[in-house]
Amino acid sequence: PSGLDFPVRELGRVLVMPGLVNAHSHAFQRAIRGKTHRRGEADPNSFWSWRDAMYAVALRLDPDEVYTLTRDCFAEMRASGITCVGEFHYLHHDPEGRPYAQPHRLSEAVISAARELGLRLTLLEVFYARAGAGLPPRPEQRRFCDASLEHFLARVEALREGEDPQLRIGIAPHSVRAVGRPALEQLARWRAGTDIPVHMHISEQVRENEECQAEHGLTPLGLVEACGLLDDPGRFTAVHAIHLEDADFERLRGQQVCACPSTEADLGDGIVLADRLHAGGVGLALGSDSNARIDLVLEGSALEMNLRLLRQARLCLGDAAQPSSAVVAGAATLGGGRALGWTHAGRLRVGVPFDAALFDLDDPLLRGLEGQEAFDALWMAGSSRACSQSWIDGVRRV
């Protein structure tokens, strides 16, 4: 009721950030939060035994459960200031690996969950073909696998017809473990010259690198480069990218790395050398990955703080031009938007949709601080828990 042709709103005493962009999520994994921290039988304390626990859940979900889990997980994201998510989606078929009568049923479940909440979504459709070099998929991986690369691409093409201002489709060859060289080359040719984002798990575990060397005589990024997936600048996002060789840092210049620090700690993966990546012209993004935690502010803080532990120094990501807080806040907004193929996500600018995360300056975290100091306290010592409002497309959603 402002007498003007636009509404006038009182936002309160808040720090206004662009809506946070969660560039790497497996929403259904929220179902195993708190359920993987006790010793089981064999090999209890590795990434690979965690993966077995995760597979057990992945196998039992029906389409309604995928929808409900994803919606609830997305709701938790939205409440934490996330307004745009990249869902790295690999549940495609029924537990025996047979397509549903509606072949996009599970992808549609994810899309519906995002629409229900108003979240912007980049659905990263995963291609998964094998258990490793020369190995057919394990029974518990059959849900992830399409009958052929052509079937996969036909699904992607069909999903792309539904793209709109809330939805983008990208592709995600799962990892060098799960996809062989000919398929990677074919995917590179298929997407060449388009603006379709490509995401891939890269060098999360040392064993992945060893197996790739044994099969191809290349690092995972060396293989990806040889297949042509790095030909277009800015279209490739390497998720994790922890165990890199010198040449891998060069290969990534102009592309993105999505770090997921809390999952990478939980699973014993290791520390992303984000300082070296940032200095070497690699864009940074952040993801909640397994969704054991959903807190992109904490992920950003951990990106810097893990480097401080490793380097035994302070201000690792920052330089004279840009403090560490700005680097990690950029990763949680603009960097994620770029990785997910949005030109406006992660920006606050006249003429683009108002997606925003508002942080309460009266929260105990920020009490007594303003401006730059509040910003630094949020990103270096804070949490998404101080987010009091999420706005998407000019509408207050939380």
Place this chain on the structure above:
Amino acid sequence: PSGLDFPVRELGRVLVMPGLVNAHSHAFQRAIRGKTHRRGEADPNSFWSWRDAMYAVALRLDPDEVYTLTRDCFAEMRASGITCVGEFHYLHHDPEGRPYAQPHRLSEAVISAARELGLRLTLLEVFYARAGAGLPPRPEQRRFCDASLEHFLARVEALREGEDPQLRIGIAPHSVRAVGRPALEQLARWRAGTDIPVHMHISEQVRENEECQAEHGLTPLGLVEACGLLDDPGRFTAVHAIHLEDADFERLRGQQVCACPSTEADLGDGIVLADRLHAGGVGLALGSDSNARIDLVLEGSALEMNLRLLRQARLCLGDAAQPSSAVVAGAATLGGGRALGWTHAGRLRVGVPFDAALFDLDDPLLRGLEGQEAFDALWMAGSSRACSQSWIDGVRRV
């Protein structure tokens, strides 16, 4: 109104934990939250430049400001489920180092702040004598220094007369940098056979170890042992204890280490090898230290997660008998209570005061989880932000 001689209370759908014990705090440092993450002049990215920023604040505070800052910081602690705090207190005198007319004025400010909030307090009175081997205190350290060890002990004796069920007094030779060998020996003799807790910063930075070797030909813990401060089991708490040699782990058996993971990351200190300490019979406690963050649940989670990053494995603190979640929850409760000299703090048991932190099972963090799984989710992936009630001595305080 239960018709019984005790009240009947409905606590709601909550996970009940013993009140959290924050075993290492410098409350006034809350004043520099968010203010040390940009590059200044010389040596911008080290512990030592951070310390200069902290000293600048320490120098300007008057007694009323010490009280207000401490009270506000303690209030933030109480809201996060902390019911008992160890304040490692080194602001004793006026900025020129002259005792106030009331010589305990700043210690009383801390005690009053805790009483105002109902928090249990162990006031760890710090002895500080020098800037390093053979160096008098720097001007900005004069506030911390007593005229002599006798003056210090007279202050401690006087403060001990005020001990009661809410207040304990301990002593804290600041570090091997700040206290020479004769004073450490004298302090050991003074406290021998008593139950007075002794806390000391130990091996936080590599430089401290190097200087100690140069001065004494010993590691910091080697010196502490040689001075007799480790003679009584369970009375000595080493704060940080990051850069340890093999013999140092042995020296600590039966004593405590207080880890402060978020501060230790912020300051580039390094990772506490808590798995090795725990396996070697060293008790663990947790502290919020610089109070840039106040979240003991996050500190507990980081204690385990930093080890996962370092070891590139999962379930580092746990074993078949006790999962990692229980080890870190124990550090945040019972372990802290032991370090601060309380027999009941950190316990829930009939016959001891009801100090408790209640975590809301309907919080997004814990939604869908109960019992053991909620406990594991809280301590491995959670935050004190899910704390909805703090009880001290049977009274609901938040």
